[in-house]
Amino acid sequence: MDETYYATAYTIDKGIEVSASFAMLSQEFIDAALGYKVDGKTFSKRIWNNCTALANRVKTDVERAMIQGTSTERLARKIKNDFGSTAYQSKRLINTEVARVVTAAQDQAYRSSGVVSMVMWNATLEGNTCDDCSAHDGMYFALDDHPALPAHPGCRCVLVPVVQGWEPSQRLDNSTPGAAKEVVDYTTVDAWKESRGLK
Numbered sequence: 690m691d692e693t694y695y696a697t698a699y700t701i702d703k704g705i706e707v708s709a710s711f712a713m714l715s716q717e718f719i720d721a722a723l724g725y726k727v728d729g730k731t732f733s734k735r736i737w738n739n740c741t742a743l744a745n746r747v748k749t750d751v752e753r754a755m756i757q758g759t760s761t762e763r764l765a766r767k768i769k770n771d772f773g774s775t776a777y778q779s780k781r782l783i784n785t786e787v788a789r790v791v792t793a794a795q796d797q798a799y800r801s802s803g804v805v806s807m808v809m810w811n812a813t814l815e816g817n818t819c820d821d822c823s824a825h826d827g828m829y830f831a832l833d834d835h836p837a838l839p840a841h842p843g844c845r846c847v848l849v850p851v852v853q854g855w856e857p858s859q860r861l862d863n864s865t866p867g868a869a870k871e872v873v874d875y876t877t878v879d880a881w882k883e884s885r886g887l888k
Contacts, residue, residue, distance in 0.1 A: 746771050750764060750767050754767075784843065785843060785844065788845075789838070792839070796848070805850040805851065806832055807829050807830060807832060807851040808832055809828070809830075809849040810825040810827065810836070811847050811857075812825065813846065814860055814861060814873075814876075814878055814881055816882065816885075821840060823877075826878040829851060860872070860873060
């Protein structure tokens, strides 16, 4: 998290004309960000809950297979599918938690800069961006009064620091999976979807 904070501070400092000052990131802030609770549970607790749920599911699968006389091959496929599903859920949880911690570090860097007073919500420019994230795209918020990110599991929105005199002019079009991302003139997700008949 401290690497994200200092990388953000460096980027802000190099990208603006005025002098910005950044305080050292305190261990207390790092601990608070990592210990932050979502639905009353810390990241660590949610990971362990996923592991417990997987172990219980495998135990149930084995018990049912023994009672029903299921073949070992079929049981192996079932367990493989269970692990794959849980692995996806765990990966999504980890990505979401990393995004939350990175956003917290960036917020702290923005506050410490002395020049960032607003942030702009930037959603991913693609067809499956959710309606809530699309609705916030391009909106400006006071630094201390913006919606929490990530907005949902798997959210890829970011908060862009806004300094005096800056306005967005370009963004990446992420609509073609696996392809090189095209730089396009700035537009909101909603306007982009409408121009392509996706809305």
